[in-house]
Structure formats: structure tokens, C-alpha cells
Amino acid sequence: MGMRRLVAHPVEGRMACLVVAESDLVRSTEIGGERKVGTSVEMNAIARAVQRQIDGCATFFYDAWVNQYVNSITGDYVEFGSWGGNTMNQAYIAMKNAGIDRHMWAFDSFEGLPPAADDRDYHPGWNPGAGKGQGGVDKFYEACDKHNIPREAYTAVEGYFDTTLPPLGLDGAPNDIAIVYIDCNMYSSTVTVFEFLSPRLKHGMIIAFDDYFCWSPTTVSGERSAFHEFSKAHPQWHFERYKDVHRAGVSFVVEHADQLS
Numbered sequence: 001m002g003m004r005r006l007v008a009h010p011v012e013g014r015m016a017c018l019v020v021a022e023s024d025l026v027r028s029t030e031i032g033g034e035r036k037v038g039t040s041v042e043m044n045a046i047a048r049a050v051q052r053q054i055d056g057c058a059t060f061f062y063d064a065w066v067n068q069y070v071n072s073i074t075g076d077y078v079e080f081g082s083w084g085g086n087t088m089n090q091a092y093i094a095m096k097n098a099g100i101d102r103h104m105w106a107f108d109s110f111e112g113l114p115p116a117a118d119d120r121d122y123h124p125g126w127n128p129g130a131g132k133g134q135g136g137v138d139k140f141y142e143a144c145d146k147h148n149i150p151r152e153a154y155t156a157v158e159g160y161f162d163t164t165l166p167p168l169g170l171d172g173a174p175n176d177i178a179i180v181y182i183d184c185n186m187y188s189s190t191v192t193v194f195e196f197l198s199p200r201l202k203h204g205m206i207i208a209f210d211d212y213f214c215w216s217p218t219t220v221s222g223e224r225s226a227f228h229e230f231s232k233a234h235p236q237w238h239f240e241r242y243k244d245v246h247r248a249g250v251s252f253v254v255e256h257a258d259q260l261s
């Protein structure tokens with residue numbers, strides 16, 4: 001009997017699905033919609049990397065939720081870049097395990113990365129504007145159903161950030177946020193996210209980046225570049241390095257800078 005096992009999780013900001021089919025010797029992996037075939041040694045290496053990211057997310061989200069609860073930080077979970085529902089799933093499981101109940105938000109085009117608007121949007125691991133399509137928000141609902149995340153637990157907002165976020169203005173919901181998870185890969189997308197977050201920042205909020213250490217041979221990570229620019233332009237906020245999420249992901253806690261002077 002053939003065996004089929006599917007593991008899905010972002011690898012360097014892309015979705016990697018490892019499929020073990022027919023026998024342990026026939027393996028292929030799908031990254032960003034492209035099927036790659038490799039030896040079982042190579043495929044095992046990818047599976048190990050994926051599992052380490054899942055484990056990292058699980059630990060990070062659990063600790064972050066417990067900390068927000070212990071420190072009386074109110075608010076929702078807000079994610080930018082959600083389509084596979086994997087990080088959302090880890091955040092949801094950890095929240096439930098911590099005995100916490102907060103609303104969750106998933107912002108995504110659910111159609112893939114937009115075209116590049118800046119040199120810093122490029123990376124060897126992803127392809128802005130490739131337009132492969134991710135099946136729209138219905139595929140995201142399906143993914144969340146499979147993860148047993150109830151529909152009422154979250155709100156999915158479909159569309160490119162530059163069309164969905166500005167209409168929310170300075171105080172449209174979500175406007176009380178405990179944890180932000182940024183997994184939109186690109187510099188320009190992260191800039192738009194910070195324009196939205198700017199009036200919603202509050203002391204004690206945690207901001208996590210999935211692709212903070214996805215540099216390239218010539219560029220700093222796009223998420224990191226956008227965050228660096230934002231923090232320089234807003235010295236009233238101090239962003240203290242908090243916990244690592246996984247190999248490429250890190251998080252920060254937002255603090256009033258004047259308390260540290």
C-alpha cells in the first residue's frame with residue numbers, strides 16, 4: 001500500500017507542502033505552486049525545517065498569549081499574510097491552550113503576492129506578482145475548517161492591503177490589538193501594514209515577523225527594512241526584541257520610549 005502524508009507550512013515565507021507518496025523513496029515538494037522533486041535526503045531536510053518552523057510558532061504563540069494575559073494586555077490577534085491558515089492555526093491552538101479567547105483577523109489578498117513596488121520586494125524565495133492564485137478567501141475558509149477553527153473565531157479580510165487597510169482609517173476595527181503577526185514577505189506590503197498599525201500601536205502589544213531574517217545576497221529582509229524605517233520615524237515607541245518565532249522569524253514588544261530615558 002502506498003503512503004501519502006502532507007505537511008504544509010511556510011518555508012522562508014513560501015508554503016511548502018511535502019508529499020510522501022507511494023513509498024518512502026518517491027518524494028516531491030511543492031513550493032509556491034511549483035513542484036520540486038528531490039532525493040529523500042533533500043526532502044527529509046525540508047520536512048525537518050518545516051517541522052522546526054511549526055514547533056517554533058507553537059512555542060512562540062503559547063508564550064506570547066500567556067504573557068499578554070499575565071500582563072493584562074487586551075486585544076485581538078491580527079495577521080497580515082494568512083492564506084494557508086497555518087500560522088493562524090498555531091496562534092489559535094496556542095490561544096486555546098492558554099485558556100484565552102480573543103478575536104482573530106486574517107488580512108490577505110488570498111490571491112498571492114502583489115507586483116513588486118520596490119527593489120526590496122524581491123527575494124530568491126518568492127516571486128512578487130506571480131499571480132498563481134490561491135483560490136480566494138473560500139480556500140482560506142476551507143483551510144481553517146480543516147484546522148477546526150470556528151468561523152466566528154475570526155474575520156477574513158480579502159484584498160490587497162492598499163485597498164483594504166486605508167478605508168479602516170485611524171480607528172476602524174481591529175483597533176485593540178494584543179498580537180500582530182506579519183507574514184506578507186515584501187517590503188512594500190509591510191510599509192502599508194505599518195501605516196495601518198501606526199495609530200493602533202499601544203504599549204505592551206507584541207509584533208512578530210515571519211520573514212525578519214529572509215535576507216538576500218544583496219538586500220536586507222523587506223519586512224525588516226520597512227520596520228527599521230518605521231521605528232526610526234516614530235521615536236516615541238521603543239521596540240524591544242522579545243522572542244524568536246523560528247529560524248527566520250522574531251518578535252518585538254512595543255514600549256513607551258520615554259519610560260526608558
Ligand SMILES: C[S@@+](CC[C@H](N)C(=O)[O-])C[C@H]1O[C@@H](n2cnc3c(N)ncnc32)[C@H](O)[C@@H]1O
Binds near residue numbers: 086161
Ligand atoms: C507566506 S504567505 C502567508 C502564509 C500564511 N501565514 C500561512 O501560514 O499559511 C504570504 C501571504 O502574504 C500575502 N500578501 C503579501 N502582500 C500582500 C498585500 N500587499 N496585500 C494582501 N496580501 C498580501 C500573499 O497573498 C500571501 O498569501
